[in-house]
Amino acid sequence: MPRFAANLSMMYAEHAFPDRFAAAARDGFQAVEFMFPYDWQKDALATRLQDAGLLNVLMNAPPGDWLAGERGLAALPGRQDAFRSSIDAALSYADAFACPRIHVMAGVAPEGVDRALCLDTYKENLSWAADQARTAGRTLLIEPINTRDMPGYLLNRQADAHAIVSDIDSPHLRVQMDLYHCQIMEGDLTTKLRALLPTGRVGHLQIAGVPDRHEPDQGEVNYAHLFDVIDTVSAQCGWDGWIGAEYRPRYGAETGGTTRGLGWVQPWLKRGS
Ligand SMILES: O=C(O)C(=O)[C@H](O)CO
Numbered sequence: 001m002p003r004f005a006a007n008l009s010m011m012y013a014e015h016a017f018p019d020r021f022a023a024a025a026r027d028g029f030q031a032v033e034f035m036f037p038y039d040w041q042k043d044a045l046a047t048r049l050q051d052a053g054l055l056n057v058l059m060n061a062p063p064g065d066w067l068a069g070e071r072g073l074a075a076l077p078g079r080q081d082a083f084r085s086s087i088d089a090a091l092s093y094a095d096a097f098a099c100p101r102i103h104v105m106a107g108v109a110p111e112g113v114d115r116a117l118c119l120d121t122y123k124e125n126l127s128w129a130a131d132q133a134r135t136a137g138r139t140l141l142i143e144p145i146n147t148r149d150m151p152g153y154l155l156n157r158q159a160d161a162h163a164i165v166s167d168i169d170s171p172h173l174r175v176q177m178d179l180y181h182c183q184i185m186e187g188d189l190t191t192k193l194r195a196l197l198p199t200g201r202v203g204h205l206q207i208a209g210v211p212d213r214h215e216p217d218q219g220e221v222n223y224a225h226l227f228d229v230i231d232t233v234s235a236q237c238g239w240d241g242w243i244g245a246e247y248r249p250r251y252g253a254e255t256g257g258t259t260r261g262l263g264w265v266q267p268w269l270k271r272g273s
Pocket residue numbers: 035060103143145178181206246
């Protein structure tokens with residue numbers, strides 16, 4: 001049976017972020033993920049998480065200056081100190097939330113910087129970070145992101161992410177396989193899931209409708225079919241990860257909000273919530 005986590009950075013936007021934990025629990029989610037909790041005091045958010053009886057299954061490391069266009073630091077030459085500080089911060093927050101997984105974003109190639117140098121920087125930084133994660137008992141994730149939503153992002157395809165994870169060869173570095181991005185960049189989702197889940201290198205899945213990034217019951221991807229595929233392959237290979245619902249709800253606060261669009265996940269939500 002697939003296990004779904006509500007992404008509180010995109011869902012429940014009709015509530016202030018700290019209030020989204022209780023909102024997701026009321027709807028029956030048992031786990032949440034989110035991107036960047038760093039604007040909030042970690043113990044206060046940890047209390048919201050615990051009061052709502054939720055697991056936090058994924059969070060992101062600080063991405064650099066998001067408003068200035070930065071989308072991660074891991075592959076940026078000359079930013080090693082900032083990268084290492086971002087990992088320290090992420091591990092501290094992950095400890096407060098008992099969060100096992102941290103998405104470490106690669107970054108957007110700076111103008112005129114050689115992609116080969118970025119890749120070398122990426123591997124060097126990830127090797128160091130995976131060792132920090134080992135000590136802390138966490139797992140880092142790298143995610144291929146589509147070039148339409150994030151032009152210039154330095155990791156776009158599943159095979160490249162798996163090659164990096166294989167090269168670094170640490171149990172504390174895995175792939176975050178976002179099926180929304182994978183559909184846009186590559187397609188062939190059924191075959192990719194059947195091939196990649198058994199490798200042991202996929203640490204987390206995410207979903208959203210394609211192309212509008214709304215609920216997964218809208219758009220070109222048949223997620224009901226993919227949930228069956230994930231169930232079948234997981235039973236065969238023992239994959240026991242979570243699936244993050246990382247989408248922008250189609251209903252706003254005035255027309256029912258996030259809750260109204262949860263029909264797609266009802267069979268898997270906790271009863272009596
Ligand atoms: O963009 C995505 O799909 C992600 O999962 C990142 O964590 C946030 O950009």
